[in-house]
Amino acid sequence: MSSEGPAEPTIRSLFDSADKKRKSLDSFFDSNSDEYQDKLNAAISELEQCKDLISRASLFSMNEGLEEVATGDLRYLVVDHTLAELVLKRKSQNRKQVLDQARGSLKRFLELCEAYGLLSEADKAAAEGASSGSMSVSSLPSDPGARRQAKIVQFKREKELKNKVESLSNSTDDEDARTFHKSYLELLIVQSIQTLEMIKLEADLLSKAPPPQPTPEPEKDDRQMTRGVPEYSERLDTINNNIKGGALLSPDGKPLRPFRLVSQREMEKQRVFGPSHNLPTMSIEEYLEEERRRGGIIEGGGEKSGIRPEVDEDDYEEADKATMKARDWDEYVEANPRGWGNTLNKG
Template sequence: MEEQPKTLRGLFTEAEAKRQEIELSWNSNSATFQENLSAAIATYEECLKVADQVSLFSLNETLDDVSSGDLQYMPINYYLAELILKITGGDRKSYLQRARASYERFLRLLDLHGILSKADARLLEKYLDSRDSFSTASATDAAARRETKISRFKGEKELKRKLEYLRRNPAALENDDSALRQLQLTNITLCVHQTYQSLESIAQELQILALAPPAPPPDLSQDPGDSRQRDDRGLDGYSERLDAPMSRLSGPGPILSSDGKPLRPFTLLDSRQRLQQGVFRPDHNLPTMTIDEYLEEEKRRGGIIGGGGEQSGIRPEPDEDNFEKADAETVKARAWDEFKEDNPKGSGNTLNRG
């Protein structure tokens, strides 16, 4: 028995459940998260195909012509763009451009049906005039930019509060079409508010990526398996070596281009051996000799005087029983005192006196 094709309501319900599960996940870099992300993106894309096949939204319709139940399908492109921005790895620039295209389709759909407010319609015109430098606030006036950011933050907070209030009683929404319509329109307004913030972030990130140097082309002549064996790495990239080979320490790719321009920072060294020796060196100078070796060297150079005597500066202990030496020391001290009395300090300097 062949599987019956899913309806738009069934696909959308399945996609919403996957999106809510992704929003509750915390590890966005895990393989399971990326698999669930890819599945949710594929489901939303299937929703868009079904909506296009049944011509869900006509170009000649206005907001009043769209039923309250169909309003929930208008933000599909917005949900798709939000999920695409969560993809990690691969070509980041292509993901940003893909998400930006989904945001644009979402805004154009609302604009065709007259759902955008006057302020949001003016922002859309501003965005279409300068996609690569789009900003929701003034880029030159800091005060005006701050006021705009504060105003948009308060507006977003109010929309979230109102949306939470409308969602508290889902049973009443099923029986009250006006309440259901108000809920869907509030959700769309919040999505528009966050869309312009995402478009501003995408423009800034694309500008940063444009300044990055181009990635070097892969070397197709080298077998990846051989390089892993030479580096002692397994299939998972793990290696028991503590010192990486020179090819990995110096960075991938060539240093200079064909016309002699540097492609990445490098340092000129006298030899490859010097680079290897400097990898695990401490950041301070180590002693080159022990303390005993230093003292021996100072003795050899005459920096240390040993053996006592007058040169050592050590006065011998006086012998109290040697009266002749004591008398000689006394006479010498008296003579020195008499000399200082006869020749006061400074008396010999007579050259610079007035």
């Protein structure tokens, strides 16, 4: 029984595994889902390892021609392009960093293709304009007519390359295989230039976007401020019956006496804008008892009480006295009209 551990990953195993994950991403409906992003990051990680092994093995050299590269190794020339393609699909709060990383990978891919003589003079000019940081430099002419014509030529070339790649994809002949890889690389060159144009446009839009506003903290609910207080409850029928005035609700939920609901915020407001001292309070019964003690309330009738005793109609003597007293009062009022004695307002 062998005690050897798992085999070390190779350029081929890492490339094939990453390519399989890349193709499986097309089956997802939501590119922002955790499963999609996890598989995407796994593919990126394997491609970065594959790229590291390619560099350590010196698989490609800037000093050799394409004919010197083995047919089986031509497929690994696309690693940087595939990396850029996957990185652009990453969900990130820092979109600018994603764009910069993808731009760097595409530029390295185009530089490698140029070293192997795969870029035409038109491709070089277009790549230089697309990878430039200035929006004034474009891979297409500024004249609208010439720009439209260049777009048509670009579209036709891309379509021809796609058809050629598709027709050679299943060939087992070595010469056809080399033609397939060369045509595929030319197709990716066209697509890389287009992607660089889109990256430049998006980066320009990001630079002009206003900075993100800080998210305001939500106001704390009054109930949240008191939920940590012991014996706190939002149910009125659970309030203790020993509060002043007795219980608010009966066991079956019916109100036993009038009450008013106030929030914690309103109570704090009353304490802030109210008097700085506690005002004395007393009940009506306590007030009447205090007035009675001070002599402010006279009980039992009498002259001081201001209440005239009723005269017994059967007592003629008392009735005559009351009649005479009333008549004397009427004569006094008639002889002394109201305000007669007031000399302050007279000239």
